[in-house]
Amino acid sequence: MKRVLIIAIAFLAFSCKKQEAIPAEKQAEPTTTEAAPSEGMPVEVQTPEQLGESIFKGKGTCVSCHKTDSKLIGPSLQDIAKMYKEKNGNIITFLKGESKPIVDPAQYALMQPNIVLTKTMTDEELKGLEAYVYSNLK
Ligand code: HEC
Structure with a gap:
């Protein structure tokens, strides 16, 4: 029983990570770096x-x-x-x-x-x- 639970948790954690990794990382990154204003902004505080x-x-x-x-x-x-x-x-x-x-x-x-x-x-x-x-x- 315990083992099943651990496997289930591991599986859940894994599948969550995977789901996050595809749309969030692969998609959000290029759009944020491409947005021109975000490049100008930090210059102001630098x-x-x-x-x-x-x-x-x-x-x-x-x-x-x-x-x-x-x-x-x-x-x-x-x-x-x-x-x-x-x-x-x-x-x-x-x-x-x-x-x-x-x-x-x-x-x-x-x-x-x-x-x-x-x-x-x-x-x-x-x-x-x-x-x-x-x-x-x-
Ligand atoms: C391919 C190698 C190379 C790169 C890349 C390079 N430098 Fe130089 N730099 C040199 C050499 C060799 C000298 C010495 C000649 C001279 O004094 O002009 C020099 C000299 C200088 C000097 C002194 C100039 C003087 O009055 O003699 C400054 C300031 C300088 N570099 C700034 C920069 C900056 C800023 C960058 C980046 C945008 C840069 N260097 C990139 C090779 C390089």
């Missing part, structure tokens, strides 16, 4: 630094070449932040393609293709990236 970090690690793919504290393909974020602070540079104009590299100009050819992407970003996104780079300043 700080510029958080926005920058999400771009840096997300669609910007900057993280594939820039690490926080050591050189990868590009200079570390700490080095970039330090140099820009010292030289009073402007990261936003650099990312817009309007000012020259000051950190490692000899390697600029590797960074240049990214400017094509960052040029298309909004001022808010670029301010975010700048804030994120500076947040790594020691």
Whole structure:
């Protein structure tokens, strides 16, 4: 009797899960991510630094070449932040393609293709990236 009950409960739990999994997960997910306003909303509550970090690690793919504290393909974020602070540079104009590299100009050819992407970003996104780079300043 006990065993039957356990099997029945297990079966019930399983079938419930299964029912939930199909319509809820498979259907609700794409519709919520696709809804444009929900993408704009969190930006409002994000700080510029958080926005920058999400771009840096997300669609910007900057993280594939820039690490926080050591050189990868590009200079570390700490080095970039330090140099820009010292030289009073402007990261936003650099990312817009309007000012020259000051950190490692000899390697600029590797960074240049990214400017094509960052040029298309909004001022808010670029301010975010700048804030994120500076947040790594020691
Ligand atoms: C393919 C590798 C690569 C990717 C991806 C990349 N970078 Fe770079 N980045 C470099 C290299 C190499 C340098 C050093 C050359 C230079 O100073 O311009 C650099 C330099 C920089 C500098 C310093 C520029 C200066 O004044 O010298 C900034 C700021 C920067 N990157 C930001 C970014 C951001 C933001 C992203 C993402 C949108 C990004 N990078 C993506 C390779 C990359």
